[in-house]
Structure formats: structure tokens, C-alpha cells
Amino acid sequence: MIVLGVETATPQSSVALGSERGLIASVLLAGVAHQEAVVPALQHLLEWSEAELSQVGGVAVGIGPGLFTGLRVGVETAKTLAQVLRVPIVGLNSLDVLAYSVRYTQKLVGAVIDGRRGEVFYATYRTAPGGVMRMSDYAVGTAGRLVGELQAKGNEVLLVGNGALLYRRELEELGSKVEFASATLAHPLASSLVELAIPRFIREEADRLFDVVPLYLRKSDAEIAWDQRARGA
Amino acid sequence: MRVLGIETSCDETAVAVVEDGRTILSNLISSQVDLHRRFGGVVPEVAARAHVEVLNPLMEQALAEAGASFGGLDGVAATVGPGLVGALQVGLAAGKAASLATGAPFIGVNHLEGHIFANFLEHGPPEPPYVCLVVSGGHTMLIHMPEEHRYEILGQTVDDAAGEAFDKVARLLGLGFPGGPAVDELARKGNPDAVRFPRAMASSGDLDFSMSGLKTAVLRHVRGEQAAGRAINPADLAASFQEAIVDVQVSKTIRAARDRGVERVLLGGGVVANTRLRERMRDEVGAAGLRVLFPSLELCTDNAAMIACAGTSRLLLGERTPLDVGADPNLRLAS
Ligand SMILES: [Zn+2]
Numbered sequence: 001m002i003v004l005g006v007e008t009a010t011p012q013s014s015v016a017l018g019s020e021r022g023l024i025a026s027v028l029l030a031g032v033a034h035q036e037a038v039v040p041a042l043q044h045l046l047e048w049s050e051a052e053l054s055q056v057g058g059v060a061v062g063i064g065p066g067l068f069t070g071l072r073v074g075v076e077t078a079k080t081l082a083q084v085l086r087v088p089i090v091g092l093n094s095l096d097v098l099a100y101s102v103r104y105t106q107k108l109v110g111a112v113i114d115g116r117r118g119e120v121f122y123a124t125y126r127t128a129p130g131g132v133m134r135m136s137d138y139a140v141g142t143a144g145r146l147v148g149e150l151q152a153k154g155n156e157v158l159l160v161g162n163g164a165l166l167y168r169r170e171l172e173e174l175g176s177k178v179e180f181a182s183a184t185l186a187h188p189l190a191s192s193l194v195e196l197a198i199p200r201f202i203r204e205e206a207d208r209l210f211d212v213v214p215l216y217l218r219k220s221d222a223e224i225a226w227d228q229r230a231r232g233a
Numbered sequence: 234m235r236v237l238g239i240e241t242s243c244d245e246t247a248v249a250v251v252e253d254g255r256t257i258l259s260n261l262i263s264s265q266v267d268l269h270r271r272f273g274g275v276v277p278e279v280a281a282r283a284h285v286e287v288l289n290p291l292m293e294q295a296l297a298e299a300g301a302s303f304g305g306l307d308g309v310a311a312t313v314g315p316g317l318v319g320a321l322q323v324g325l326a327a328g329k330a331a332s333l334a335t336g337a338p339f340i341g342v343n344h345l346e347g348h349i350f351a352n353f354l355e356h357g358p359p360e361p362p363y364v365c366l367v368v369s370g371g372h373t374m375l376i377h378m379p380e381e382h383r384y385e386i387l388g389q390t391v392d393d394a395a396g397e398a399f400d401k402v403a404r405l406l407g408l409g410f411p412g413g414p415a416v417d418e419l420a421r422k423g424n425p426d427a428v429r430f431p432r433a434m435a436s437s438g439d440l441d442f443s444m445s446g447l448k449t450a451v452l453r454h455v456r457g458e459q460a461a462g463r464a465i466n467p468a469d470l471a472a473s474f475q476e477a478i479v480d481v482q483v484s485k486t487i488r489a490a491r492d493r494g495v496e497r498v499l500l501g502g503g504v505v506a507n508t509r510l511r512e513r514m515r516d517e518v519g520a521a522g523l524r525v526l527f528p529s530l531e532l533c534t535d536n537a538a539m540i541a542c543a544g545t546s547r548l549l550l551g552e553r554t555p556l557d558v559g560a561d562p563n564l565r566l567a568s
Contacts, residue, residue, distance in 0.1 A: 035322055039329040039556045053334060068278070069319055072285050076326040079289050084303045084334035210290045213282075220278035226271065 001057030003201060004081065005194035006038060008074030009066025009094035009113060010162050013037040016190035017045050020198055025049040026191045034073040058087050058206070060197030062094040062188050064215045065121035065138060066113050071214035079212055088206030090197040093215060097188035098161050099125040099132045100196055102181050108135070108155040112163035113188075115140055120163035121217055122146050124153070131196065140217045143167035150174055162186045235301060236308040236548065237331065238541025239288070241324030242316025242344045243371065244275045246287040249537035250299035254545035257354060258299030260531070260538040263287045270410050274400065281319035288327055306337040310544025313341035313554070314564030315371070321560035329556050340544040341554035343564055345372060346382075348501030350546065351528040351539035358546075359497055359526065364490045366482060369502035370396030373442045375489045376566065381546065384566035387489050388440025395478055395504045398444040402451055402474050406467050416471045417507050423472030428454055430477040440489050447477055479510050486514070487521045500527035503534045
């Protein structure tokens with residue numbers, strides 16, 4: 001069974017094809033809008049790998065948190081592919097996908113995606129057999145807030161993600177206890193996504209297609225303003 | 234030729250299946266109006282989020298109603314622009330993915346061309362040339378079409394679109410959102426000659442429109458009456474405001490047709506659902522010796538059948554849109 005993966009939570013779009021035996025093909029592209037990049041990249045992957053769409057047995061997608069527009073392009077593309085091909089879909093959290101690529105560490109892993117507006121999306125993980133285990137809720141906040149939470153935990157921590165690199169100076173306040181994963185690993189990868197999703201397809205634990213939506217972790221500005229007004233009234 | 238149409242440029246999620254650019258097999262619209270009402274207008278981020286939730290089940294339903302399947306499609310058409318960029322992205326992504334997965338060719342459609350082609354669904358494509366008036370929440374535009382798919386913009390609004398003016402006056406009168414249908418209904422009970430509002434740019438030589446003067450005049454009138462302690466008759470106000478807008482649209486449309494020496498006038502866009510505009514266009518454009526076409530009410534407002542229709546016409550000419558196309562919130566009609 002071939003699984004097709006789409007990950008668009010950060011400015012880097014990535015798509016991949018993989019199976020139980022491993023990765024078949026993957027494309028990473030930064031600096032090109034998700035809308036322009038994703039479908040052509042899939043088209044190329046299918047052509048180059050000589051895989052047929054009829055061999056695709058599942059679609060995996062990173063649901064965020066991350067860039068709202070990117071997520072919508074990725075999620076809508078993935079949902080429609082699954083719908084037309086009549087195959088199951090699995091939506092995975094992009095922070096989980098990001099943490100998975102640094103799973104061989106005994107340190108606490110902090111996955112940190114740039115949330116724009118001076119905030120980051122983050123969660124913490126521990127290595128576990130076959131992957132990582134999440135140790136916190138998915139959260140949104142300033143780098144300062146993340147520093148506070150990590151200080152309270154007191155562990156040695158490996159931070160990964162474009163949010164960690166963007167706020168490196170603030171996060172370095174954690175001193176010698178903090179280490180940063182390289183820029184190459186700073187984006188959730190569709191290849192990791194596919195690897196994580198395959199067991200789900202094998203166990204037949206797919207999601208309901210129409211229920212797959214981006215995880216925003218933040219309301220729209222209009223809703224925030226409305227809530228504030230409602231509370232003030 | 235069986236084409237799937239997808240439209241998500243604003244606050245309606247719409248999917249249609251159209252045969253040969255003429256026969257509507259299904260035409261479904263999921264309106265988000267209830268989501269936006271409390272904000273008094275369309276909130277782009279709220280619209281984009283809702284499209285992702287609604288579009289896929291709506292596609293399933295549209296195919297089922299049409300008795301069609303993804304595998305039986307000969308083309309996929311989706312709106313590329315103009316519109317709200319975040320909202321456009323959703324329908325465009327779905328359209329491209331559906332094309333990739335079915336192998337059916339993809340065509341990106343200009344939303345304004347869709348509004349014009351809504352006429353062809355019901356009337357078939359009449360022989361060009363025509364003059365088209367596209368009036369909606371986002372657009373007020375006079376266009377000369379010397380031949381199909383060729384557009385010359387004759388005039389457009391220099392400030393608000395007509396639909397926005399309706400929304401603002403509706404808010405002033407406490408009629409809520411969306412304003413167009415509410416003002417239309419209230420105006421039927423009012424006297425259009427009760428207040429003489431300015432006919433903005435009616436006498437200017439060009440074919441542009443302006444709504445801000447009218448909007449200010451309505452506001453000033455309301456304040457003046459309130460200051461003088463007089464009660465306002467909302468129905469009269471709605472009717473008088475509407476009459477001022479319609480007057481300008483009718484006179485400029487007739488002038489545009491005369492300028493270009495064309496005999497046919499096509500109307501499109503949500504504001505063309507306005508009762509008074511339809512009535513007066515039918516009467517006066519007809520009296521001027523011109524033929525006027527407008528879509529039925531359901532095809533005036535945003536829908537995907539019009540996108541499928543315009544897309545079919547281009548697909549039949551052999552046009553294809555590459556799958557790396559991006560959403561274009563400011564897309565123009567190509568000349
Ligand atoms: Zn429209």
C-alpha cells in the first residue's frame with residue numbers, strides 16, 4: 001500500500017510517497033506558496049516514481065498548528081484526493097510530526113512552530129518505542145511563556161522547529177540546558193508524516209474524511225474581538 | 234461534456250455539475266450567512282475556515298444529486314479570483330486535487346466571467362457583442378464584450394461596490410446583514426420619490442460609479458431628520474436610496490450600450506437579484522430598443538453552475554490551467 005503525505009504547516013511545503021517498506025519519494029520546497037507547490041509536486045512524485053494513483057491506499061496530512069492558509073491548502077488538497085480516490089485519510093498534528101524527526105534523544109523534546117504575531121505553537125515530547133510520546137497540551141504563546149514553562153520543568157531540552165530558530169535568542173535564556181536542532185529539521189516533513197501514518201492505516205484507524213480540519217489553536221481576530229466585547233458587556 | 238464547478242470566492246460554498254455548459258445537473262450552495270451575521274459583514278478568516286468544513290461533503294452531495302461520479306467528469310472548474318484570498322485558496326486546492334486524482338482537465342475561472350456566463354446557462358450564448366453590467370457585494374462594473382472571452386472594462390466603481398452600499402444603508406436602518414434582500418423587501422412598501430438622493434456621477438461623461446456620496450447623503454438625511462425631531466419612514470428611505478442606485482445603473486448601462494453600438498445587454502451579480510433593478514432594466518433598457526438578459530434569481534448570487542459554465546466554454550476552446558496556478562484576489566478580466 002502506498003501512502004501519500006502532504007505537510008504544509010510552515011513556509012516549507014513537503015509531499016511524500018511511502019509504503020510499509022519505506023520512503024518512495026519526497027519533495028521539499030520552501031519559498032513557493034503552498035497553493036502553487038503542492039499539487040504540481042505530487043504530480044512530479046507520481047511521474048518520477050512511476051507510481052499509479054490506483055496504488056495509493058491512504059492519504060496522510062499534517063493538520064497543524066501552523067500557517068492558516070498553508071494548512072487549508074494542504075488539508076483541502078488531501079481531503080479531496082482521499083475523497084476522489086475513495087481511500088482512507090489520517091490527519092496528524094504537525095508538532096507531533098516535527099518532534100518525530102528528533103526522536104533519538106533522551107532529552108525532553110520541544111517542538112516549536114512559528115505562529116506569526118510574536119507567538120509560537122508548541123508541545124513537549126519524550127522518546128518512546130516507535131516514536132515520541134507527547135508530554136503536554138498543544139499550546140500557543142510567546143517564546144517567553146515557553147521559556148517559563150520549560151524552566152518550571154527543569155529538564156534538559158532539545159528544541160526543534162522554525163519557531164525555535166526564530167526565537168532562539170529568547171529561548172537561549174534556558175542556558176546550558178537547551179540545545180537546538182538544525183535548520184534542516186526545522187519543518188515537519190511529509191516523509192515523517194507518512195511513516196507515522198502507515199501504522200494507523202494498517203490498524204484501520206483512519207479519520208472520518210469530512211471531520212479532518214486544520215488545528216488552528218487560535219480564533220480569528222473578528223471572533224477574538226467579539227468575545228472581548230461580549231465579556232465586557 | 235460534464236464539468237464539476239467549485240466556487241468559494243466569498244461566503245458561499247458552492248458546487249455544481251453542469252452538462253455541456255447548459256444543463257444544470259446539480260447546483261448546491263451552502264451559505265455562511267449565519268456565521269457572519271453577528272459581525273455585520275463577511276469575515277475572511279471565518280469564511281475560509283467554513284469552506285474547509287463544508288466543501289467536501291457538498292461535492293459528494295452535488296455528484297449524487299447529478300447522478301454523476303468523479304470518474305465520469307470531463308473537466309473541473311474552480312474560481313481563481315477575484316475574491317477573498319483565503320476563501321479562494323480552499324476551492325482552488327480542491328479543484329486542482331480533483332483534477333489530479335480524476336485525470337480530468339482543470340480550468341481556473343474568473344468569478345466575474347462566471348457572473349456573465351450565468352446568463353448562458355438559461356439563455357444559451359447569444360451572438361456577441363454585448364455590454365455587461367456586473368453588480369455585486371464586491372463589484373460594480375460595466376464591460377464591453379466584443380466577442381466571447383474578450384473584455385473591455387468601460388467603467389467601474391471608484392469607491393464602494395453597489396452591494397456594499399446596500400449593506401451599509403441596511404445597517405443604518407437596523408435591517409441587519411446581508412443588506413441587499415432586506416432593503417429590497419422594505420423598499421417595496423416605500424415611496425421611491427420620498428427623498429431625492431444624489432445620482433452620483435450620473436451626469437459625468439464617463440461610465441464609472443461612485444457610492445460614497447449617496448451613502449453620505451443617506452446618513453446626513455437621517456441625522457437631519459433626527460435633529461429636527463422628525464420620525465424617519467424606513468420604507469421610504471430604503472425605496473429612495475434604492476431608486477438612486479438603480480437610476481444610475483440603468484442610465485449608465487444604456488449609455489454604455491449606445492456608446493459601443495451594441496444591441497444586447499447582459500446583467501450579472503448578486504445585486505441583479507434586486508426587484509427594482511430587474512423591473513426598471515427590463516422596462517427601460519427594452520424601451521431604449523435594446524435587448525436585456527439577466528439570470529434567474531438563484532443564478533444571480535454566487536453559485537458554482539456559472540463557474541462550470543464559463544469553465545466549459547474555455548475547456549471547449551482547448552484551454553487548460555496549469556496546476557501551479559495560485560489564487561488571485563485581484564484577478565482582472567483579460568482583454
Ligand atoms: Zn459574485
